[in-house]
Amino acid sequence: TAGQVVIAAIRERELSVDECLKAVRGPAVGGVAVFVGTVRDHDGGRGVAALEYTAHPRAGGEIVRVAAGVAAVHPVRAVAVTHRVGLLGVDDIAVVVAVGATHRAEAFTACRRLIDDVKEHVPIWKRQVFADGSSEWVGAC
Amino acid sequence: TAGQVVIAAIRERELSVDECLKAVRGPAVGGVAVFVGTVRDHDGGRGVAALEYTAHPRAGGEIVRVAAGVAAVHPVRAVAVTHRVGLLGVDDIAVVVAVGATHRAEAFTACRRLIDDVKEHVPIWKRQVFADGSSEWVGAC
Amino acid sequence: MTIRYWAAAREAAGVAEERQHADTLADLLATVSERHPGRLAAVLACCAFLVGDVPVGPREHADVLLVDGCVVEVLPPFAGG
């Protein structure tokens, strides 16, 4: 049976690791792999004060599609992913991914795939506010 | 600078994912990879009711040594690992590993390595109690 | 039709959206690049586009015909997580 997407959502409010962990645990699950992305105080040698995340209206649908895609092709029991939008300070949580599986290998593999796919396919952007007050959109070439 | 071993301990009491997560987060950390090992209700097609973990007195020192080993060779900021001993029921947490790093790739790689090394090098055993009341030591050949 | 800019494209264009007639996506992008000199042309070069909520994907911009009233969206490379 394919894995179940328990949570796949874009959130305005603070994210909870516990929420995603609880969502994917269960009696048939032996291992949960979790990734928590947080705001770092530096990037490329410059001090960072904040990150502002913006999402395209399609982001909500895309994150569900991406999560379902991973759950369908990996032998896992449950997946959960939440991505935060809005203005975040240093050490705030921007994304949480959790995958529950029978064994750790599948949980880790699917967890890595899911965060990679979210970053690649979900239309979200982040503006980096540097300590000196300047800012720039990340990855805007 | 090598990563810091913030927590590396064998515990009698219930484990906390939040404890390990908090221990490895920080302003310089951009990604935290976490593994949570829990008791499954089945193994090899048989129903499992409980797992009893026993640790050798050397286990405390070994888990520190293993954690330090991973922290020394992986470009990570902080590691934390706690392993539970005693009688655990289905869905109870047996082990938590958390690694904080600048980027997710290093966090995931070191997290997987740490749980693998704990299982390979730390003298802990588990007795599986099946639903039918019988039991057997796991991996006892 | 309406062209809607996101993130770095919005910053480079200086507006969230604007109305501009054009027959093809290529014409549209050329026109707005002239109207907003500076970084917009460079940013557009690495953006993805939606036309009527449908990703343009690898299609040649000159081959993407625009109908009146449709919405073209300009999406810089995603940077979530």
Next chain:
Amino acid sequence: MTIRYWAAAREAAGVAEERQHADTLADLLATVSERHPGRLAAVLACCAFLVGDVPVGPREHADVLLVDGCVVEVLPPFAGG
């Protein structure tokens, strides 16, 4: 010397530890295998050993000399996590 059994080895031996004189680790294991017929010999075959808290590792059991009063520990394959 004292031989201390852990986990599956303890279960197979039926005792947590016992005293038994032997010159080498190989002799010791042969003696206790005879004393506890059944699974012990099979379990011992896949165990690791500590002599005086030092891992025996790959050394030949016949080459591991035992001094009086030392402690030999029998560790089945680890199964943490």
